[in-house]
Amino acid sequence: MPPRVLDVAVVGAGISGVYTAWRLNEERPDWNVALFEYSDRIGGRLYTRTLPGMPHVHAELGGMRYNPVDHRLVANLVEFLDLTSRVFLMGNPNPAPGDPSGKPVGAANNLYYLRRKHIRLRDLNRPGEIPYAVSWIERGLDPDQLQEHVVKYLVPGHAKLTPDEWFRVKVFGRELYKHGFWDLLSRVLSNEAYDFMKDAGGYDANVANANAVSQLPVGEYGPEVPFLTLKDGFQKLPETIAERFETAARASIHRNHRLASIEKRHGFYRLRFRLTHEVTVNNWSAASARQVHDRADEEPVDFNAKQIILAMPRRSLELVEWDGWREPRVRDLRESVLNQAAFKLFLGYEYPWWRALGLHAGRSITDLPIRQVYYFGTEGEYDGADPANHSSLLMASYNDIGTVPFWKATENDDAFEGYRTPFVPGWAPPVYLGRQPATTGMVELAQNQLRELHGQATLPAPYTALYHDWTDDPYGGGWHEWKAGVRYDQVMPEIRKPVPDDEVYICGEAYSNNQGWVEGALQTAEKLLEDHFQLRRPSWLPPDYDLSW
Ligand SMILES: Cc1cc2nc3c(=O)[nH]c(=O)nc-3n(C[C@H](O)[C@H](O)[C@H](O)COP(=O)(O)OP(=O)(O)OC[C@H]3O[C@@H](n4cnc5c(N)ncnc54)[C@H](O)[C@@H]3O)c2cc1C
DSSP, X not given: OOOOEEEEEEEOOBHHHHHHHHHHHHHOTTSOEEEEOSSSOSBTTOOEEEETTEEEEEEESSOOOBOTTTOHHHHHXXXXXXXXXXXXXXXXTXXXXXXXXXXXXXXXXXXXXXXXXXXXXXXXXXXTOSSSOOOGGGTTOOHHHHHHHHHHHHSTTGGGOOHHHHTTOEEXXXXXXXXXXXXXXXXXXXXXXXXXHHHHHSOGXXXXXXXXXXXXXXXXXXXXXXXXXXXXXXXXXXHHHHHHHHTSTTEEEEOSXXXXXXXXXXXXEEEEEEEEEEOOOTTSOOTTTOOEEEOTTSOOEEEEEEEEEEEOOHHHHHTSEEGGGGSHHHHHHHTTEEEEOEEEEEEEESSOGGGGGTOOSSEEEESSTTBEEEEEEEGGGSTTSOTTOOOEXXXXXXXXXXXXXXXXTTTTSOEEEEEEOOSSTTSSOOEEEEEEEEEHHHHHHHHHHHHHHHTOSOOOOOSEEEEEETTSTTTSSSEEEEBTTOOHHHHHHHHHSOSTTSOEEEESXXXXXXXXXXHHHHHHHHHHHHHHSOOOOOTTSOTTOOOOO
């Protein structure tokens, strides 16, 4: 059978890919548009799982929340698609799910355990509380306030600057974008204050040595920010879009197709795909890592297309053979971002032991390798669940960059054999749930650190566990940050069509102005469609919404 000639081949079924394919199909219904995906799963870095015994509580291995004020593209899309959102509990001022009183849950008790000292969130900016020898001017400032202090000191009048003007700001004799953020902080803060910002901020990425323009104006989101998530999990967003796309005429989705190479022919491109399948590694179910390998027993499959959209991050692009990469300018564009490692570990317990310690929502933070711990509710508190079910979810670790290798070393340990103990002694024997996708080493190390963080000699044992490390191929990291020295206001439009004579386009979070957020992935996709495919702005997105560069 001769290979088909597609009008557009969209490669990568993360949020930017499904969105692009769907919008193209809606606006150009006479075009043949096909979407290709490496794994058998739609969603990419939106990956919602549930743990045994908690079918209504979502363990979000990738993206988990959006801020409806800043993330208008996501919020409007969610509304347009008629998806149900719900509050993502960060603490104040959100009521607990299912609590008819609507009483705010509160995060003031949440813990900071730094340099072996316990501090509550409410005391974080009390002078003398933190175990860091900061200078007198830095005393009493929490990480957000330190950031504010730096920005006010270096860029007076910063609130009035337009995004373009940030690239013209000069500090210490050169443009701000030429500074690495860490380098810059080292000039204005004591190293102790830098360490405090890094440790107490929760994310290494917030103070990484990335482009100072992208780092300086942003603050971390405190407990007062009203985050939302989707009732059926964040992955429901790309899945819903994919369903709409797949049912349309002239649209198709090809799962388990890894794009291996692109070759230019006369008037079209030949895309060569390797067929993939899931593989169990080390004799234990590595379901969370979803090891997807090429099928050695299958011949590659070719498709022809007039135009190609690569909706994927930097590492994924590097794994695709294409002549376009030979040009150093194009390689430089691709390498203009840093891959930032990210890792999450979820533990399921029979009851929410943290509530007895005054911890209800939001996160606790430590300099131990678990870094951030998020408290979620019990199964019974979610809509439609059995109210008597107290199984509870803890994000026992959310960590990035420096601490990810700590967990890597335990990946090949024995599988964690979670089990349920009977609630009433003698009522029933423990029920083994079988091998769970995390290892004994991982769970043991996490439990040790949870004990230390919460100041408890013992803690109940988790009955189930799940983890995901985003450094594995084809992602190369959880998110991206612009490198110092990069004029990313200029790189962004260039990389969307990196070779002027080629009909090969790139979109997604990695090369966006909202890195680490779904909003950024969608902005680049919509911008690509409007600028290069002349699509009209959709009815649900206001004309004044700024898609950035
Ligand atoms: C731990 C973590 C926490 C996060 N938290 C949040 C959050 O709370 N809120 C938020 O808004 N965002 C969050 N993000 C970011 C958000 O998840 C991403 O910005 C977004 O999902 C990226 O979408 P994308 O389409 O750009 O790329 P991806 O989702 O990475 O999609 C790329 C797709 O391409 C596929 N692919 C790769 N190579 C090939 C190939 N050769 N052939 C075929 N297919 C290929 C991949 O399998 C994947 O499906 C988080 C991310 C992580 C990792």
